[in-house]
Amino acid sequence: MVILKMAATAIKSLFSRPATLMYPARPAKRTSATRGHIVIDPANCITCRSCQRKCPSGAICVEVKEKTWQIDRMRCVTCNSCGDVCPTKCLTMDPAYTAALTARGGVYKVSVAGPKKKEPAPAIAESPKTE
Amino acid sequence: MSKQIIIPFGPQHPVLPEPIHLDLVLEDETVVDVLPSIGYVHRGLEKLVEKREFTEYTFIAERICGICSFIHSLVYVQGVEQIMGIEVPERAHYLRTIWSEYSRLHSHLLWLGCFADGMGFENLFMNSWRIREHILDELEATTGGRVIQSACKVGGVRKDISGEQLEGMLFRLKDIKKDMHNITSVFLEDSSVKHRLKKVGMLSKQDAYNCGAVGPTARGSGVAIDLRETGYAAYGKLNFKPAVATEGDCYARCNVRIQELFSSIDIIEQAAKKIPEGPIDVKITGAPNGEYFSRAEQPRGEVVHYVKGNGKKNLVRSRVRTPTFTNIPPLVMMLKGCQLADVPVIVLSIDPCISCTER
Numbered sequence: 001m002v003i004l005k006m007a008a009t010a011i012k013s014l015f016s017r018p019a020t021l022m023y024p025a026r027p028a029k030r031t032s033a034t035r036g037h038i039v040i041d042p043a044n045c046i047t048c049r050s051c052q053r054k055c056p057s058g059a060i061c062v063e064v065k066e067k068t069w070q071i072d073r074m075r076c077v078t079c080n081s082c083g084d085v086c087p088t089k090c091l092t093m094d095p096a097y098t099a100a101l102t103a104r105g106g107v108y109k110v111s112v113a114g115p116k117k118k119e120p121a122p123a124i125a126e127s128p129k130t131e
Numbered sequence: 132m133s134k135q136i137i138i139p140f141g142p143q144h145p146v147l148p149e150p151i152h153l154d155l156v157l158e159d160e161t162v163v164d165v166l167p168s169i170g171y172v173h174r175g176l177e178k179l180v181e182k183r184e185f186t187e188y189t190f191i192a193e194r195i196c197g198i199c200s201f202i203h204s205l206v207y208v209q210g211v212e213q214i215m216g217i218e219v220p221e222r223a224h225y226l227r228t229i230w231s232e233y234s235r236l237h238s239h240l241l242w243l244g245c246f247a248d249g250m251g252f253e254n255l256f257m258n259s260w261r262i263r264e265h266i267l268d269e270l271e272a273t274t275g276g277r278v279i280q281s282a283c284k285v286g287g288v289r290k291d292i293s294g295e296q297l298e299g300m301l302f303r304l305k306d307i308k309k310d311m312h313n314i315t316s317v318f319l320e321d322s323s324v325k326h327r328l329k330k331v332g333m334l335s336k337q338d339a340y341n342c343g344a345v346g347p348t349a350r351g352s353g354v355a356i357d358l359r360e361t362g363y364a365a366y367g368k369l370n371f372k373p374a375v376a377t378e379g380d381c382y383a384r385c386n387v388r389i390q391e392l393f394s395s396i397d398i399i400e401q402a403a404k405k406i407p408e409g410p411i412d413v414k415i416t417g418a419p420n421g422e423y424f425s426r427a428e429q430p431r432g433e434v435v436h437y438v439k440g441n442g443k444k445n446l447v448r449s450r451v452r453t454p455t456f457t458n459i460p461p462l463v464m465m466l467k468g469c470q471l472a473d474v475p476v477i478v479l480s481i482d483p484c485i486s487c488t489e490r
Binding site for chain 1 (some may be wrong): 183185186188190191194218254255261264268270271273274275276279281289290313316317321351
């Protein structure tokens with residue numbers, strides 16, 4: 001009897017916990033493999049610009065002279081293509097999703113060490129600013 | 132003869148997940164002609180192939196569609212690999228097969244939910260999507276993405292599934308199978324669902340063949356074409372039969388997809404048993420010089436990717452022919468002569484994916 005089958009499912013659902021995660025009250029599910037957002041270790045970046053060349057959405061911009069690395073979180077598609085090609089492995093994927101933005105241009109910019117490895121410049125992480 | 136009127140259906144309609152516009156020519160309540168028009172979500176992804184390196188285009192090919200994403204990237208990399216003559220390791224072939232079948236499962240469960248919603252069976256819709264969530268969890272745990280997996284690359288795959296993970300997946304698949312039996316029996320046996328689907332949207336075998344129907348739309352009319360039988364990836368080494376129903380109505384198309392759900396689970400189990408150890412990718416050098424038509428079976432039918440390179444980093448041409456595009460002429464055939472109230476169910480029965488269609 002199909003009607004009874006559906007009724008059984010309905011009654012079971014009535015007395016069981018919701019199948020959905022009560023998201024803001026409970027943290028979202030994440031696995032270690034989840035691609036949330038890219039993080040950079042500024043001390044190891046040698047500004048080789050491989051990540052900029054390999055980015056399919058053109059979200060990354062590396063300034064070699066100014067020694068800065070910036071990413072537009074709005075453009076980033078979290079494919080981890082940059083993390084794959086990074087020769088010093090300073091780009092890694094963090095499982096946490098970034099917060100939604102209210103305006104275009106959530107650009108995240110950091111000063112990086114640059115190619116000279118002898119004296120790594122102090123990493124100054126600037127807060128996300130709107131262009 | 133009564134007076135003819137035209138009713139616009141879409142691009143915004145409660146049953147349509149994506150925008151397609153149909154002009155329905157009605158005589159009383161009967162549809163006598165249909166004029167489809169597309170072009171609401173064109174994004175120019177084929178042109179983008181000239182601006183991106185061929186390895187990076189994998190991620191863009193994947194974003195042609197949000198549901199059958201994995202198979203799009205698979206077909207694209209197959210095309211490039213064939214041009215460059217790359218031998219992909221055996222393990223990568225098996226992993227691609229497993230993820231293809233997982234994406235087929237999630238696509239079909241999504242469709243079953245949308246279809247139930249189109250019929251007005253809200254409870255069934257929620258239950259189908261509850262099962263789909265478990266499939267998405269598996270995809271996220273193994274590839275890192277729920278719907279955009281980004282697991283394929285030219286020369287192999289980017290992620291590996293460990294033996295323990297695979298065992299856990301198979302274990303959970305048994306529970307999913309049990310839940311699916313519950314849900315699908317309602318689709319196939321419930322009298323109200325049957326009443327809504329049987330003898331609705333008839334497509335004869337000859338019409339399906341002549342109009343170029345693909346995938347479950349063709350198989351629901353008795354045309355047994357399944358691209359997986361050509362043996363791409365690891366399908367050649369696995370044992371399965373295309374699901375076929377002969378009635379040619381909405382019920383038959385629903386039946387075909389439900390059979391495919393279970394055959395997908397069977398394929399995953401077979402692949403998990405046979406998967407060999409070894410590397411998952413090979414290093415690639417150079418760039419593709421030549422052209423290739425690559426084909427594969429998506430949840431919606433046959434997809435064709437045409438890629439052409441000239442020995443440089445950027446390809447010169449990419450062309451995609453997606454299953455929904457070829458299923459629009461059969462849809463027009465089905466709609467002629469039906470009642471206006473049946474139009475939403477018939478449109479949904481081909482599993483329309485308009486973002487695919489327009490690229």
